[in-house]
Amino acid sequence: xxxxxxxxxxxxxxxxLAVGFxxxxxxxxxxxxxxxxxxxxxxxxxxERLREILGLNDPFLVQYWNFLKGALQGDMGVSFRQGxxxxxxxxxxxxxxxELAMVSATFxxxxxxxxxxxxxxxxxxxxxxxxxxxxLIGVSLPTFxxxxxxxxxxxxxxxxxxxxGRGDVVPVxxxxxxxxxTASGLKSLILPAITLGLYQMxxxxxxxxxxxxEVLRQDYIRFARARGLKERAINFRHAVKNTLIPVxxxxxxxxxSIIAFSIITETVFQWPGVGLLFIxxxxxxxxxxxxxxxxxxxxxxxGINFIVDMAYLAIxxxxxxGKGGN
Amino acid sequence: MELLEINNMVVEFxxxxxxxxxxxxxxxxxxxxxxxxxxxxxxxxxxxxGNAVMGLLQSPGHMPSGEIxxxxxxxxxxxxxxxxxxxxxxxxxxxxxxxxxxxPIETIEYQLVETIQTHLDVGTSEARRRxxxxxxxxxxxxxANRIKQYPHQFSGGMRQRVVIxxxxxxxxxxxxxxxPTTALDVTIQAQILELIKDLCKSRKLGVILVTHDMGVIAExxxxxxxxxxxxxxxxxxxxxxxxxxxxxxxxxxxAAVPPSNKxxxxxxxxxxxxxxxxxxxxxxLKGHWLGRGDAFDTTVENLLEVRDLQKRFIVKSSIxxxxxxxxxxIKGIDFDVRSGETFxxxxxxxSGKSTVARxxxxxxxxxxxxxxxxxxxxxxxxGKDDARAGRQNIQxxxxxxYSSxxxxxxxxxxxxxxxxxxxxxxxxxxxxxIVTDLLELVGLGKDAAKKYPHEFxxxxxxxxxxxxxxATRPRFLICDEPTxxxxxxIQAQILxxxxxxxxxxxxTLLFISHDLPVIRQMCDRVGVMRHGDLVxxxxxxxxxxxxxxxxxxxxxGQMPKFAK
Numbered sequence: 001x002x003x004x005x006x007x008x009x010x011x012x013x014x015x016x017l018a019v020g021f022x023x024x025x026x027x028x029x030x031x032x033x034x035x036x037x038x039x040x041x042x043x044x045x046x047x048e049r050l051r052e053i054l055g056l057n058d059p060f061l062v063q064y065w066n067f068l069k070g071a072l073q074g075d076m077g078v079s080f081r082q083g084x085x086x087x088x089x090x091x092x093x094x095x096x097x098x099e100l101a102m103v104s105a106t107f108x109x110x111x112x113x114x115x116x117x118x119x120x121x122x123x124x125x126x127x128x129x130x131x132x133x134x135x136l137i138g139v140s141l142p143t144f145x146x147x148x149x150x151x152x153x154x155x156x157x158x159x160x161x162x163x164x165g166r167g168d169v170v171p172v173x174x175x176x177x178x179x180x181x182t183a184s185g186l187k188s189l190i191l192p193a194i195t196l197g198l199y200q201m202x203x204x205x206x207x208x209x210x211x212x213x214e215v216l217r218q219d220y221i222r223f224a225r226a227r228g229l230k231e232r233a234i235n236f237r238h239a240v241k242n243t244l245i246p247v248x249x250x251x252x253x254x255x256x257s258i259i260a261f262s263i264i265t266e267t268v269f270q271w272p273g274v275g276l277l278f279i280x281x282x283x284x285x286x287x288x289x290x291x292x293x294x295x296x297x298x299x300x301x302x303g304i305n306f307i308v309d310m311a312y313l314a315i316x317x318x319x320x321x322g323k324g325g326n
Numbered sequence: 327m328e329l330l331e332i333n334n335m336v337v338e339f340x341x342x343x344x345x346x347x348x349x350x351x352x353x354x355x356x357x358x359x360x361x362x363x364x365x366x367x368x369x370x371x372x373x374x375x376g377n378a379v380m381g382l383l384q385s386p387g388h389m390p391s392g393e394i395x396x397x398x399x400x401x402x403x404x405x406x407x408x409x410x411x412x413x414x415x416x417x418x419x420x421x422x423x424x425x426x427x428x429x430p431i432e433t434i435e436y437q438l439v440e441t442i443q444t445h446l447d448v449g450t451s452e453a454r455r456r457x458x459x460x461x462x463x464x465x466x467x468x469x470a471n472r473i474k475q476y477p478h479q480f481s482g483g484m485r486q487r488v489v490i491x492x493x494x495x496x497x498x499x500x501x502x503x504x505x506p507t508t509a510l511d512v513t514i515q516a517q518i519l520e521l522i523k524d525l526c527k528s529r530k531l532g533v534i535l536v537t538h539d540m541g542v543i544a545e546x547x548x549x550x551x552x553x554x555x556x557x558x559x560x561x562x563x564x565x566x567x568x569x570x571x572x573x574x575x576x577x578x579x580x581a582a583v584p585p586s587n588k589x590x591x592x593x594x595x596x597x598x599x600x601x602x603x604x605x606x607x608x609x610x611l612k613g614h615w616l617g618r619g620d621a622f623d624t625t626v627e628n629l630l631e632v633r634d635l636q637k638r639f640i641v642k643s644s645i646x647x648x649x650x651x652x653x654x655x656i657k658g659i660d661f662d663v664r665s666g667e668t669f670x671x672x673x674x675x676x677s678g679k680s681t682v683a684r685x686x687x688x689x690x691x692x693x694x695x696x697x698x699x700x701x702x703x704x705x706x707x708x709g710k711d712d713a714r715a716g717r718q719n720i721q722x723x724x725x726x727x728y729s730s731x732x733x734x735x736x737x738x739x740x741x742x743x744x745x746x747x748x749x750x751x752x753x754x755x756x757x758x759x760i761v762t763d764l765l766e767l768v769g770l771g772k773d774a775a776k777k778y779p780h781e782f783x784x785x786x787x788x789x790x791x792x793x794x795x796x797a798t799r800p801r802f803l804i805c806d807e808p809t810x811x812x813x814x815x816i817q818a819q820i821l822x823x824x825x826x827x828x829x830x831x832x833x834t835l836l837f838i839s840h841d842l843p844v845i846r847q848m849c850d851r852v853g854v855m856r857h858g859d860l861v862x863x864x865x866x867x868x869x870x871x872x873x874x875x876x877x878x879x880x881x882x883g884q885m886p887k888f889a890k
Contacts, residue, residue, distance in 0.1 A: 228411060318476070
């Protein structure tokens with residue numbers, strides 16, 4: 001079991017290195033940062049001097065190596081635009097994104113699993129049909145459109161909720177700021193969280209529904225019924241736990257993509273998170289910030305996957321070594 | 327008063343295409359301490375009877391008429407919650423596949439204690455004590471420790487014992503055993519049947535034993551009911567039904583079971599069964615593409631020579647070679663397959679017999695030893711091309727006709743594919759003609775070419791597999807349990823077809839099976855495998871009449887027999 005964990009951890013490191021390499025390679029194609037950094041009166045000499053200072057004249061591999069060396073020491077480079085360390089800029093914005101992601105992930109998981117179980121147990125009926133039909137909308141409408149529709153309905157027409165921003169925030173600890181403790185912060189969170197989580201919620205719901213329908217057809221469920229166990233016990237003790245094993249993988253990956261794809265939602269709602277920061281950085285070709293952002297995202301993805309694998313071990317005894325399962 | 331009384335039971339499954347009557351006017355009784363067999367082929371409705379008694383009919387199935395009485399109490403009209411308290415408490419059920427009937431992620435203890443506490447008002451420690459006691463009674467060694475384990479830590483036979491313990495949890499009066507030993511090896515089957523018989527006697531249990539296996543019926547039951555297409559067509563004392571069957575269907579069903587005590591030439595067909603197409607019309611193979619093209623010398627005595635063949639699988643992988651743990655699937659075996667004969671490999675699950683087939687066909691690479699096939703070296707030591715040329719003459723028929731055909735391909739493409747891959751034909755027309763002929767040859771008719779696999783029954787699919795295997799004009803056919811997924815009447819058809827094809831196409835067969843009577847009927851010589859070793863090779867009759875090795879003796883002693 002320890003070797004399993006070590007193996008997984010080593011694989012994670014390899015994935016991170018590969019992601020960093022690919023990401024860094026791509027930045028060479030999105031434009032020249034110098035264009036934005038120097039004003040109209042630049043001379044060729046200015047450009048050349050700046051290129052030399054920033055290390056942009058080095059070969060690609062050398063740039064990547066320098067970036068890795070710095071990253072391992074906690075130095076992700078200095079933003080071309082703001083002149084501050086890229087890591088600081090990201091950390092400033094991170095709480096907003098993480099709070100949004102956590103709230104919408106919780107929303108997606110709790111509602112998705114609940115509705116999935118409900119529609120799997122009650123396969124037919126008006127409520128199930130309604131849920132399934134509505135969920136189609138969640139899957140098929142693009143995120144930005146849902147965001148705009150929600151803004152139109154709840155912010156413009158009904159005026160219940162704010163249409164942009166994070167509301168009032170209060171500091172917690174050294175660098176974390178939270179909107180969860182103020183009324184306006186909470187109100188601002190609702191629309192973006194629903195927008196961001198709706199797609200994942202429908203995905204998880206449909207996944208839970210199909211997995212659970214599959215599990216309910218298994219022999220051990222029939223056998224449990226033949227032993228006279230109560231429906232509640234069969235559905236919630238035997239079926240749900242078996243259902244959740246494959247669901248965990250997908251749900252874990254979805255949390256990663258919630259953080260990664262918060263870019264769109266953050267743009268629509270002008271949410272001051274890392275997604276919005278990334279969009280700004282792309283426009284300015286701020287390579288250190290983009291690289292830090294991508295590394296952060298991949299660390300999260302890999303970390304979540306690692307946690308998912310560990311959760312497997314906890315739930316499924318067949319993976320826990322000993323006499324191997326098949 | 328009878329323990330269980332079923333009167334005029336009718337079970338219907340409504341569907342878009344009309345109402346399907348799965349059980350039609352069935353009446354039967356079970357007394358205390360009596361084992362009643364319910365026998366029939368797939369689709370006969372025998373499992374449906376069991377499910378209806380349990381109140382577990384799959385929706386939309388329902389019972390529009392008929393009565394079920396348990397100890398003088400009518401139970402078919404009880405409310406779902408009343409019925410639930412009868413299930414498990416007064417009627418227990420045992421399912422076919424012990425590998426899937428236990429929840430894989432809970433311990434045995436959890437499942438036993440849960441069941442006991444559902445029905446009895448006892449504390450957890452009392453329930454646990456009873457659970458350990460039950461495991462002891464069904465013959466699980468060291469129950470106090472093993473109860474803490476998960477299902478995957480038990481072998482198939484042990485799991486079926488756990489399943490029986492679960493069914494016995496609250497001392498039911500009636501047990502419905504639905505094919506309880508079909509998924510088990512013959513030695514384990516004998517133990518489980520013995521256990522059921524003992525429990526039946528000592529606890530005064532009534533048992534309904536649902537099975538398709540006449541041997542199991544003959545060995546175990548007191549009375550037997552024969553079902554065909556939802557109807558109960560014959561019922562009586564087991565001895566009488568087997569030795570003097572009254573109905574033609576029963577007679578042919580019994581006749582179709584390969585006898586274990588003597589060799590017959592052909593398998594009798596089940597009389598009522600619809601004609602299986604115009605199987606094997608007199609086909610002129612001389613001059614036909616299928617008969618031509620003997621690419622190699624047919625006069626060699628041994629078509630296949632296997633020497634010291636080894637195969638091992640990694641059980642536990644590690645970067646360091648010394649930390650790896652291997653399982654030896656084949657431990658250096660020698661045998662020859664002579665030209666034109668049928669060589670049988672028999673053994674229990676895990677004995678390595680299927681692995682031998684896969685190594686010969688190259689599905690698994692070998693780990694040592696040599697295989698010579700008609701002058702070709704199959705181990706690939708003298709070049710892959712040589713092995714490939716040899717293997718073009720080897721084809722395989724797999725056990726499960728449901729998963730061995732690609733469901734998204736038409737039959738014509740499935741059968742033609744080997745010819746395309748091996749570039750055996752020049753034109754599409756020629757290929758088309760050969761596919762048509764092959765389908766005629768295996769008794770399906772040319773119309774089958776346009777259909778998809780799901781439109782065929784299990785037996786028909788196995789015919790398609792055979793047609794596909796014949797498409798490369800092989801001289802050597804490996805049949806890995808070709809009939810164990812099929813009903814006995816279909817089995818007879820397929821085995822007859824194989825025999826006919828062998829004769830006409832001068833095929834050599836390697837026939838792998840766990841079913842001793844089938845081996846006896848099909849094979850000229852037999853090798854017995856156990857734990858990766860070939861313990862005995864002998865002519866079939868000699869092996870069955872005078873088994874030399876003690877394991878062969880046990881195996882033959884355990885096989886269910888019934889006199890005819």
